[in-house]
């Protein structure tokens with residue numbers, strides 16, 4: 001979390017501000033992002049999109065709205081996409097993976113987008129071509145890259161990608177690991193101990209580990225009341241920590257003698273440095289913790305494809321021009337979503353969707369010979385601290401002093417009040433938002 005993001009997360013906002021934010025988001029959701037003017041000119045250009053997840057699929061759809069004639073191709077490695085959104089719900093049986101599974105059929109047929117299922121293995125930025133595993137070479141005029149994240153297993157002695165596919169799933173890309181973690185939660189012995197180790201900033205979905213922790217605690221409350229979860233954190237604060245911790249107090253006895261959940265901060269030695277798989281323990285800066293279930297969510301960097309294409313800098317993420325999402329390292333190449341360095345914007349699906357809309361309009365403008373407009377982005381992240389207890393964070397972003405920063409007083413988190421209905425309503429908003437969001441991306 002950047003200092004700026006940190007400040008935003010801890011800043012309270014008024015109800016009036018929230019309404020302003022959600023009002024603006026509703027407008028943003030209709031696709032009016034960073035538009036200097038509508039781009040209707042005919043274009044024979046070929047825009048190739050690498051990755052058909054949240055960023056890539058949204059981009060292709062919204063570029064079609066902005067330019068009816070441009071040729072658009074998405075290259076995606078898998079025929080089906082499982083959203084990470086709601087994947088924590090699968091761990092506690094609130095949803096199935098089938099309900100989270102989408103494909104690019106509608107993007108292809110409704111928006112006239114060419115879809116190639118293949119893995120991209122390289123690119124030649126001088127020749128403007130990309131290469132795929134099946135041996136195709138595809139020429140582009142503009143290249144858009146949205147490959148998600150990769151994990152830094154090397155930050156943990158004794159933990160590997162192979163182990164994550166086996167008995168130590170991180171379950172931070174939805175799929176078989178999500179189901180494995182569910183199995184492990186259900187199999188936890190009565191009175192057992194579980195550990196969730198959270199990553200260092202920045203990482204995909206900043207509230208994700210804490211929503212997962214809440215779900216573990218709720219599961220224990222219902223089915224295993226003498227069990228305990230220990231959250232080991234390399235950080236001293238986290239997104240929405242004030243409303244999350246209030247929810248943990250209210251629901252799971254946080255900080256009491258019978259707490260179902262304990263949180264160990266970085267200053268208290270919460271950073272995990274080693275996994276001892278044989279003895280089912282982790283070593284942190286502060287000591288050794290034994291558990292029956294160990295879920296390490298590793299530190300992260302830009303998707304492997306972005307690294308292989310040379311789009312990352314020393315931070316491991318992709319620097320971009322803030323008004324267009326064009327790579328600062330390679331002209332005519334744009335990076336969206338989790339892989340990009342978007343300053344105060346969290347790495348969320350909502351952010352990727354918002355960036356994709358800005359980028360689509362910027363490319364449409366450029367192809368028409370116009371200068372791109374000034375970008376406005378937005379993000380709302382809803383999380384559940386229990387199945388019927390929602391917490392949220394929201395902001396509108398502008399480019400100021402060369403950085404993407406919250407605009408005015410638009411940023412804030414759920415207020416803590418005594419109104420019992422408030423978190424219940426936020427949980428309803430969360431469910432409705434997720435249902436509508438995937439439609440905006442894939443339909």
Ligand SMILES: Cc1cc2nc3c(=O)[nH]c(=O)nc-3n(C[C@H](O)[C@H](O)[C@H](O)COP(=O)(O)OP(=O)(O)OC[C@H]3O[C@@H](n4cnc5c(N)ncnc54)[C@H](O)[C@@H]3O)c2cc1C
Pocket residue numbers: 050051052053054055056075076077078081083084085086087088118119120121146147148149171172173204205208303305336337338339347348349350351352380381382
């Ligand atoms: C547990 C959890 C819960 C979450 N909940 C929320 C939420 O409630 N709200 C929210 O806004 N966000 C949420 N997120 C975050 C959200 O899932 C990501 O921020 C979002 O998916 C980022 O979009 P992206 O386009 O950058 O990457 P992705 O959506 O991951 O898309 C990347 C795509 O690129 C493809 N790809 C990668 N490499 C190649 C290659 N070499 N060739 C071809 N294709 C390739 C991949 O197969 C994938 O389809 C959550 C994440 C997690 C882990």
